[in-house]
Amino acid sequence: MQPSSQSIGVSDQRNYPIYLMGDVHGQLQILISLLQKAYLIDEQAHWIGEQSHLWFLGDLVDRGPDSIGVLDLVMRLQREAQLVGGAVESLLGNHEVLLLGASKFGKRLLGGGNHFLTRWRRNGGKKEDLGKLTPAHLTWIESLPAIARVEHALLIHADSSFYTRYGTSIAEVNTTLYNLLQHKDLLAWEDLWEHFASRGVFSHQLGGDEYVERFLSIFGGEQIIHGHTPIHLMVGGNVKSVTQPYSYAQGRCLNLDGGIFLGGPGFLHQITAPAEAARKSENLPL
Numbered sequence: 025m026q027p028s029s030q031s032i033g034v035s036d037q038r039n040y041p042i043y044l045m046g047d048v049h050g051q052l053q054i055l056i057s058l059l060q061k062a063y064l065i066d067e068q069a070h071w072i073g074e075q076s077h078l079w080f081l082g083d084l085v086d087r088g089p090d091s092i093g094v095l096d097l098v099m100r101l102q103r104e105a106q107l108v109g110g111a112v113e114s115l116l117g118n119h120e121v122l123l124l125g126a127s128k129f130g131k132r133l134l135g136g137g138n139h140f141l142t143r144w145r146r147n148g149g150k151k152e153d154l155g156k157l158t159p160a161h162l163t164w165i166e167s168l169p170a171i172a173r174v175e176h177a178l179l180i181h182a183d184s185s186f187y188t189r190y191g192t193s194i195a196e197v198n199t200t201l202y203n204l205l206q207h208k209d210l211l212a213w214e215d216l217w218e219h220f221a222s223r224g225v226f227s228h229q230l231g232g233d234e235y236v237e238r239f240l241s242i243f244g245g246e247q248i249i250h251g252h253t254p255i256h257l258m259v260g261g262n263v264k265s266v267t268q269p270y271s272y273a274q275g276r277c278l279n280l281d282g283g284i285f286l287g288g289p290g291f292l293h294q295i296t297a298p299a300e301a302a303r304k305s306e307n308l309p310l
């Protein structure tokens with residue numbers, strides 16, 4: 025490919041909006057209405073976002089009324105967006121791992137005498153969802169990446185440093201966790217359940233900023249964008265007034281968890297791609 029056409033190709037590829045969405049937790053109707061307001065789906069919930077990209081930060085499931093409905097919608101939108109050059113992607117959240125574990129291990133015992141099923145239900149798992157899970161759902165969940173790089177941002181589900189236990193690059197962490205989910209190694213699953221549930225490392229008063237710098241220097245990117253910890257639980261206040269991301273660690277971290285399962289209205293966050301920003305500042309036609 026000629027250098028000139030390659031650079032045009034890159035600019036064209038970047039000339040689309042990227043939307044990010046935090047923890048949905050089975051709240052299908054709220055998700056549909058947020059996507060409609062952003063003109064990403066129509067009244068019948070079909071993709072009209074053209075070449076837009078939409079990223080979910082994980083925890084699509086559990087706690088809410090229709091986890092399987094949310095999975096079905098996201099999986100369908102992924103196919104529809106792909107057909108027109110757009111993209112719909114999701115990270116792996118700890119609740120996806122909980123649901124998978126409950127489905128794979130059921131009443132197999134965990135340390136402390138609990139089994140996977142009770143542990144999952146104690147964390148908001150709905151028994152009726154297990155019967156509705158198809159092999160297609162399970163395969164799709166197992167293939168979700170745990171970390172992704174989108175423009176300047178490093179996307180992860182949990183505000184936790186546990187990812188570094190599984191590798192020192194995005195590819196390595198994703199491959200290690202993919203392999204873990206393929207195998208029924210009970211101890212490895214239990215360990216993952218435990219560590220994936222931790223939170224708050226980047227906002228810790230002592231050394232939080234240092235964790236942010238270390239994390240970004242290992243995996244790359246200029247800003248960590250995560251969900252997992254409802255914003256109002258981090259900063260106080262009423263969940264109903266959470267309508268935008270929470271920026272902290274001098275802007276190096278962005279929390280997108282609007283606490284929808286606790287009554288928050290939810291929101292989509294849009295990233296401005298650097299190529300688009302540069303064009304705007306140069307006053308070139310988009």
Ligand SMILES: [Mn+2]
Nearest residue numbers: 083117118252
């Ligand atoms: Mn979570």
